[in-house]
Amino acid sequence: MRTRPATTGAVGRWRALIALTVMAVAAMVLTTTISSAFAATRLQGRLIQGGLVIGTTTPGSTVTLDGRAVRVGLDGRFVFGFNRDATAAALAITAPDGTVERRQLSVEARGYDIQRIDGLPPKTVSPPPEVLARIRRESAQIKAARMQDTPVPYFKTGFKWPARGRISGVYGSQRVLNGKPSRPHYGIDVAAPVGTPVAAPADGVVRLAEPDLFYSGGTIILDHGHGLSSTFLHMATVEVQPGDQLRQGDRLGTIGATGRATGPHLDWRINWFDQRLDAGLLVPPMP
């Protein structure tokens, strides 16, 4: 005959202790899962003026930058960028479970090439009304093309130089004429002979293809998705149409000096909606 061991009470206490331990571990795992919703957000790219940042977070999250909604892809990918004079930005990510992560981003300042030219004879040139109307119409057309928020992350191919040549102008540079600052230069200029081929720096869909705009001449805007776009100015030939889907490296046209250009070059600009980024930060140094 077996007798119940005298240790029954002890085993019961052990069982209770094990159960408590399991619950404690479960609680820890749960806490880790919640805090990993925070850790799930990753930012790639430099937090610098003109910089592009590519983030990934838990799919289904919502993201805002300075209160402005940022598209989050089905895979949790999102992009944003900083303009020439940005100093800080507030990023907020709301995970699908409702937890909110807030990050105050400080944006690295850059020194720009500023040229001061004084003693110039005063010059007041205002275009005639019909030219002014054309300029306004074209700038609205460009703005509309840049404001597209396409859900396809074409930008994930990364970026390559659209053309080879000598760098003759950089992002952020500015002239101050008789003490009056002129509009900064936002593109990167690649000087090369007329007819030099221009290729898509990343995948995208053509949103604007115009042979002759007043300022920028032959102009193409390529939508890389999520508000990110490339603009190509002063082209001799425009060989694509709005709606064309392009792969990185596909031919867009050729370098020219059309519109208001002093010589043949490609002016390549990158926008995140209305924010002007530095294309030069997206590619390795010109080979």
Ligand SMILES: [Zn+2]
């Ligand atoms: Zn330029």
